[in-house]
Amino acid sequence: MTATAPVTRLFHFVAANTGPWKVNAAHYLCGDPLPAATRIAVVPDTPEFHLNGASWSLRGITSNERYVTRAEKTALVAKQEGLGRTQASCAALIPIRKNAAWWALPQDERRQILEEQSQHVAIGMKYLPAIARRLHHCRDLSGNEPFDFITWFEFAPADSAAFDELLAALRASPEWQYVDREVDLRLSLANG
Amino acid sequence: MTATAPVTRLFHFVAANTGPWKVNAAHYLCGDPLPAATRIAVVPDTPEFHLNGASWSLRGITSNERYVTRAEKTALVAKQEGLGRTQASCAALIPIRKNAAWWALPQDERRQILEEQSQHVAIGMKYLPAIARRLHHCRDLSGNEPFDFITWFEFAPADSAAFDELLAALRASPEWQYVDREVDLRLSLANG
Numbered sequence: 001m002t003a004t005a006p007v008t009r010l011f012h013f014v015a016a017n018t019g020p021w022k023v024n025a026a027h028y029l030c031g032d033p034l035p036a037a038t039r040i041a042v043v044p045d046t047p048e049f050h051l052n053g054a055s056w057s058l059r060g061i062t063s064n065e066r067y068v069t070r071a072e073k074t075a076l077v078a079k080q081e082g083l084g085r086t087q088a089s090c091a092a093l094i095p096i097r098k099n100a101a102w103w104a105l106p107q108d109e110r111r112q113i114l115e116e117q118s119q120h121v122a123i124g125m126k127y128l129p130a131i132a133r134r135l136h137h138c139r140d141l142s143g144n145e146p147f148d149f150i151t152w153f154e155f156a157p158a159d160s161a162a163f164d165e166l167l168a169a170l171r172a173s174p175e176w177q178y179v180d181r182e183v184d185l186r187l188s189l190a191n192g
Numbered sequence: 193m194t195a196t197a198p199v200t201r202l203f204h205f206v207a208a209n210t211g212p213w214k215v216n217a218a219h220y221l222c223g224d225p226l227p228a229a230t231r232i233a234v235v236p237d238t239p240e241f242h243l244n245g246a247s248w249s250l251r252g253i254t255s256n257e258r259y260v261t262r263a264e265k266t267a268l269v270a271k272q273e274g275l276g277r278t279q280a281s282c283a284a285l286i287p288i289r290k291n292a293a294w295w296a297l298p299q300d301e302r303r304q305i306l307e308e309q310s311q312h313v314a315i316g317m318k319y320l321p322a323i324a325r326r327l328h329h330c331r332d333l334s335g336n337e338p339f340d341f342i343t344w345f346e347f348a349p350a351d352s353a354a355f356d357e358l359l360a361a362l363r364a365s366p367e368w369q370y371v372d373r374e375v376d377l378r379l380s381l382a383n384g
Contacts, residue, residue, distance in 0.1 A: 010335040045335060061332050066258070069300040108261040111299070140253050140332045143200040143237060 010045035011136055013093055013150060014057040021091055021187040029171075031097065031181025032146075040093060040187055042152065058095055060136025060150040067111050072121050079128040088132060088154040091187040092163065095138075095147035102178035103139075118173035127166045130159040147181065157188075202237035203328055205285055205342060206249040213283055213379040221363070223289060223373025224338075232285060232379055234344065250287055252328025252342035259303050264313050273321040280324060280346040283379040284355065287330075287339035294370035295331075310365035319358045322351040339373065349380075 015023075015037030023037050035056055043049060051057055065073065102110065114120045124133065132154045139148040155163055167184070170176060207215075207229030215229050227248055235241060243249055257265065294302065306312045316325065324346045331340040347355055359376070362368060 008335040061335060063332050064295045064302075065298055068298050070298045073298040103256045106257055106260050106262045106265045107303070110256075137332055140255050140329055141334075143202040143253060 008045045009062040010059060011061070012041075012043045012045060012049060012051075012057050012059050013095075013152075014041045014043055014051065014054045015039070016041065016054045018053075020190060022190040023185055023187055025186040027184040027186075029182040029184060030179065031183075034095075034183050034185075037185070039190065040185065058138070058147065058150055059141065060095075060138045060147075061141060062134065063137045067114050068121055072125075075125060076121070076128070079125065081129040081132050083132055083134055083152070083154050085132065085154065087156040089189040090155050090157050090160060090163075091189075092153040093150065093183075093185040093187065094153070094167075095150045095181075095183050096179050097146070097148045097181035098178045099180040113175050113178075118170070118175035120170065120173065120175055123166060123169045123173075127159075127162055131155045131163055131166060200237045201254045202251060203253070204233075204235045204237060204241060204243075204249050204251050205344075206233045206235055206243065206246045207231070208233065208246045210245075212382060214382040215377055216380055217378040219376040219378075221374040221376060222371065223375075226287075226375050226377075229377070231382065232377065250330070250339065250342055251333065252287075252330045252339075253333060254326065255329045259306050260313055264317075267317060268313070268320070271317065271320040273324050275324055275326055275344070275346050277324065277346065279348045281381040282347050282349050282352055282355075283381075284345040285342065285375075285377040285379065286345070286359075287342045287373075287375050288371050289338070289340045289373035290370045291372040305367050305370075310362070310367035312362065312365065312367055315358060315361045315365075319351075319354055323347045323355055323358060 015035070016039055019039035019041035021040040021042070023040060026034070026036065028034075037055060045059070068076065105113070115122070124131075134152045136150040136152070137148070138145045138150060153163065207227075208231055211231035211233035213232040213234075215232060218226070218228065220226075229247060237251070260268065297305070307314070316323075326344045328342040328344070329340070330337045330342060345355065
């Protein structure tokens with residue numbers, strides 16, 4: 001990123017006929033599916049952004065941490081790597097929505113379910129730095145968003161099985177009983 | 193609210209020449225001020241919403257609780273009253289922004305500052321049910337919002353001094369060292 005590059009926390013995930021990421025598989029785990037897509041582009045928001053030719057798009061915003069403690073944050077920062085690594089030619093786009101029961105819980109009970117019962121942070125940590133991840137929030141972008149979160153993952157082809165293992169552990173956790181919509185798109189960098 | 197009323201978590205705070213709430217005073221506590229306003233309307237978002245004739249507007253969305261525990265939530269719900277009480281002809285519109293240092297803190301340290309050090313929840317509780325309150329989040333509506341939160345308060349004229357006391361306690365707390373923009377508009381219901 002150059003010094004003059006626009007800095008935004010808001011990103012668009014655009015499905016169209018062009019885009020750097022080729023869709024290899026789409027899994028509709030629960031709730032409404034998304035229309036089929038062949039390519040995905042991840043585009044930082046700018047005033048000029050528009051959806052010319054997109055078949056659909058999702059948007060999400062990076063934000064402050066909602067659950068992690070100082071000790072967890074320190075451990076994550078020490079181990080994690082960023083997006084855009086040359087070897088990380090595989091990606092996954094996983095939008096999820098949680099149900100009203102989840103959002104009605106107070107902060108302490110959501111934290112309890114997320115980590116003490118489900119080890120969400122600890123599970124993710126096990127797969128660092130192989131599986132890089134950026135979490136985007138959607139729920140409070142408007143009163144009417146199709147998903148609550150979009151997570152974008154990047155990893156090398158050799159780590160695909162590890163990535164499946166990570167997702168299986170999360171999906172088997174008590175936290176996932178609150179997930180009422182989940183789509184899982186698997187992607188790889190298109191060559192040229 | 194009727195069964196067919198639109199339900200939204202997103203609200204607009206519109207400054208114009210008309211509107212049910214008359215602006216009696218504007219205090220610019222820190223950061224950039226807002227242009228002068230004579231009337232304020234609080235308008236739930238709809239697809240038809242537009243800003244015809246507004247001199248400015250702010251928007252915010254109600255959301256899940258970020259800090260309160262189950263015990264605190266139970267105590268708040270037992271004591272608080274809603275907006276729109278007939279005797280509550282005074283209101284305050286207080287948008288604030290917190291600095292980057294606040295948003296970089298992990299969840300446990302923000303909670304520690306907000307409650308264990310600053311008694312934010314406990315202070316608000318002391319003034320229930322007299323001072324009714326609705327918190328709106330702005331920070332994650334886009335990557336470029338002028339404030340992080342908008343709080344709307346309603347109370348009877350006789351509780352104005354208590355309201356000032358509540359604000360003085362919050363503003364003297366360690367949490368407020370992270371506030372870098374704050375505007376405080378005092379309002380009363382315009383008669384006809």
